Amino acid sequence: MPEEIINLLERFLSHSISKEEMYRLLQAYQERQISEKQLEDYYAHKWKDAEQYLSPFAGESKEKVWKQFRKHIPQKSKMWPKQKKRWATIASVAAVAVVFFMLGISLQLIRENVQQELVVMVENGQKASVQLPDGSQVRLNSASELRYSPDFGKKNRTIKLTGEAYFDVKSNPNNPFIVQTHSGFQAKALGTKFNIKSYINDKQITGTLIEGSIEVSTPQFSEILSPNERISFDTKEITFSKSRIHNANEAIFWMTDQFTFDKETLEDIARMLERMYNVTISFASPDIAEIHYSGKIKNNSMENVLDLITIVSPLQYTITGSHITFSKKNNKPQKLTPMT
Template sequence: MHMRLNTQTLPKHKNRWIAIASVAVVAILFFILGLSLQRFHNHSQQELVVMVENGQKASVQLPDGSRVRLNSASALRYSPDFGKKNRTVKLEGEAYFEVQSNPDNPFIVLTRDHLQVKAVGTKFNIKAYPNDDQITGTLIEGRLEVSNSLLSEVLDPNERISFHTRGLTFSKSRVDNVNEAIFWMTDQFVFDKETLGNIAKMLERMYNVTISFESPDIKEIQYSGKIKNNSMENVLNLITVVSPLQYTMTESHITFSKKTE
């Protein structure tokens, strides 16, 4: 069967404009398609984020089977394809890690100040809050490599490394009771010549409060000991019993001041 089509010849200038319009439409379509693909690519590469607010804790199981316990005011970031090409996470705050062994794909934790902690299969705790003067890593089991652009250190079990962010220096020490590093998981505080200023940061994160001092020298008072923080009032009372301080509390704000005679 044959069909005959009626055709109409367009003027040459109209043909030229149609050709130009066709090219423009194709270019726009490719631009839109490229933009859509780029948006899809960017969306697929977005990090997964686990954020823990003040006064809270959280547990996370990563795709490779590794487990992470996050302390208050902490965040853990990792890519959607975690475990396929690498096992890299970013930590802000404090976390305890139980890493599944995989020698061919080391587990890497990145913190502030470009500090990198590399593990194969191990248990360790990292504390890296944004406003703290140091970043600490404590190894409970296995082996850790801690490094940045300045130097590299290897940790054995029952060792702790501290990176002092102001002086940009490392110090490594032996820990008598390595479990003290994770006492926070059982709602306990352990202080070793810790200033009240640093203790206040812990209390703010733990109880979702704000703390101020009547005078700057109060922040420099040091404390050592172990406290079971079954209540905030218990912690505050213990602090004031062993020092010449008192505190007042208005809603969620606490003020430390010197005791008046």
């Protein structure tokens, strides 16, 4: 692209982009560092804001834009009308293209910033322990993810959680420890022990305090928890409830491969089993998923859990590879064939 056009395009985005940045944008686009879909999505949201940078050409026709460009293009002895028309189109499109380049590089920078986060991912059927730079300890349950910045503990102690984790937070009154989850739910602590369960597909987010004190909040509410208290946030109904429990340590039974159920549906239990044992579970009829269970299971294996479920309810299960299907028991008496 001629130097004169670069200069003019720079004027289209005055106060927002330099000549050096212009070349970098062009290079970034040419090297296809981002997809067209990313550009289109971002462009749809940002184009209106970007229009202010097109001054003094905003709102002008293609012909007027062309006249401005023509002043900066070396003139040959003769240019045919078709050539003029073609250059007018190029001139009018070029300004839009530069905005695309600018937005594209913004997306690239955003993506690079995200990549700079430190991420701990735990697959189905696995657990993990993490010591954070500030000395705090985290235990992650199956199918969980923890994200935090490389400078964690310096300016702030904010982490992002998807899934379930137990936190043993190192005390620092001058730098609160904050756990952010989906749906705007977060917990803030100074030095304490607590458990957060926040799986994307679960209906509720729960926070259980074991020691110390934490503040749990969403845009809709804020509550202070004391030991042996639990907050339950319904992400669909946008409601919450705080309750006192007999033993908060039951919330971390998962750390020792134990289960505790409190009026939980089989559908909820199935999601937990899927994460813990890396299986998939289905139901022969929808009403099976709504059966409720309460109790504890210790020293369990997957088969032990499945057997106990079918013992206390009229259900049976079949296993095909890594897939489990619950169905109702067939209690019809067998028809005997007389011996001859």
